[in-house]
Amino acid sequence: MSQPSQRPEFPVHLLSSPAMIEACRERDFARIFTLARRAGMHNSLIARLCDMTASRVGEVISGTRQLRDMAVIERVSDGLRIPGHMLGLARRDWESASADPTAPTVDIAPAASGLVPTLPGADLDSILAVAAGPKLSPSTVRALHSSIEDYWRRDDEHGGEVLRPAVVGQLRYVVDLIKETGEGEYRRNLYGVAAELARLTGWTYFDARQYSQARTYFTEALHLAKAVDDRPFMANVLACMSLQATYEERPADAVALSTAAQDCARRQGATPRVMSMLSMREAFAHASMSNRSAAHSALAEAHTCFERISDQDPDPAWVSYFDETKLIVDTGIARGRLGEAEAAEPLVEEALRREPRGNHRGRAFHSFWLARIQLQRGNLDQACDTAASSLELASVVESERVSGHLREFHQQLAPFRKEPAAVAFETQLRATLR
CATH class of the missing domain: 1.10.260 (434 Repressor (Amino-terminal Domain))
Known part of the structure; x- marks a missing residue:
């Protein structure tokens, strides 16, 4: 043989x-x-x-x-x-510790309880100065949550790729704290922190279009949230995975993940803001399939849930980003995906007027969508001008997702390549995204 x-x-x-x-x-x-x-x-x-x-x-x-x-x-x-x-990628699944002696390595011991998963490889073995050992207190947990909020803010301003080593380092630190912490409220809180850090890491890979690594970390976030039965956060991670599925052109999976997210959240009485965000993810999934009726039904549910929001709702911190401006722009993008350019354009324009100037990646992303919608309406010069604004924002943020969208816009200009506006945009694109 x-x-x-x-x-x-x-x-x-x-x-x-x-x-x-x-x-x-x-x-x-x-x-x-x-x-x-x-x-x-x-x-x-x-x-x-x-x-x-x-x-x-x-x-x-x-x-x-x-x-x-x-x-x-x-x-x-x-x-x-x-x-x-x-x-410039993370360690691949097939790589062994001996495959390349010059490669960075990570060795995370398994948890004694068996609940803490083994994390994917990181690029740096030590990020935080933790030589003094863990000293867990309420202020420790508050500081960890505060650092996550700061990471998200900087992710909006600069993109997540440059932050990833620090985020992974802090994730490893929290996992080590979990191993040394007995059962109780502190341990539960640490699981929540670790789940948020794993989701953030997955997001940075998703934004860089490194989808297999993103799935790995999203899965870790699900395991960590499941360990403490935090179903709303599990739903949040499933919503991220649904959005990624739309990018990978797996619309049926995107729909299934978004509906699973809503089912998961309902079981623990998620707040109206959470349910509104999850319904919007479902709308995106249906829009990617060009399923107009289902998309509009999900959009209506998102708006209905949003109208029920109260200042007394115990919203988790991770959903605070989903405000009225986000509802408006996501509605515009969903309708743009459905080809409803006339209805979509004023929504995205209004959101851009409201959006904070420091959110470079968000403004670049939304400007791309406005340009695409304007092109759908036949306004070539206006579309190219808007895309050029998006390109300027993209030049100061590390986001392959945004850069990829702008290259897609360039491809959509193929029928107009000889028009002055299209030529000018192509020149700027080549100079900016080398």
Whole structure:
């Protein structure tokens, strides 16, 4: 009986070569594929391993096509067994501790209780100065919650990628605190903090379009919230996963996740604000399927729930972002997804007028949607001008999600490429998103 052939991989000496290290650092896939060919891999083999076509590999090598989508970059890393850190990714699932001696490593001991999950690999082993050991008190928990609020604020201003090592470091710190804390209210509170940090980490990966890593951390957040039966927060994580499913063009999964989120939240009597946010996620999911009636039904439910909000509601801190401005802009985006540009445009414009200037990523994202809606209405010059404003905001925030949307807008300009407004936008795009 013949032995199965060994999976072809880059030779170790090639992975450690200066040429490969530089090519990976710059994400120069033309050079990466060329080096792979010199190592004995032909185009069809590279294509098969990376779930691409041989012709696309050839286009990348010739320079006529570039790889920017994070899902494709992850497939190249996984297919060619290039360690994640070489391409600016997190440690891949297939990497072992001995796979690359230069790669960052993490060793988190399992919890004695068996409830604390083993966390995915982080890029830095130590972020916080915790040499003195854990000293748990009410002020500790308050400080941890305050730091999470600060992380979200900075995520809005700068994007999450630069914050991720610190967030993961704090997550590891909290997990260590849980291991050393007995049963009781402190332990429950720490589980809540850890769940929020895991969701934030997942969000930073989602915003960078690194979807497999995002799912890993969202799953960890679910496990942590489940350990203390925090169903509203579990619903919040499911809503994040629903939104990601729309980006991965899995609309049926997006609908299922959004409805599961609502069911989960109802079982613990979630507040109207939480239910409004979750209904909006369902509206997005239906809109991505172009299911007009279901989307409008979910939008109506979101607005009905929002009208029931009271100042006395015990809203969790993580849903405070879902205010009237967010309700308005999300309604506009959902209707824009449905092709209802005339109704959508004034909603997104109104939200942008209200939105804080410091929320760079949010304003860039919403400006993109306004530009797309204006283009739907045939207002080319106005759409390009709005997209240029989005591009200016995108240049100061690390968000591959926003950058990807702006590249999509550029593709939508294909029928108008010779028009002055489209030419000007393309020039600015190339200068800004290199």
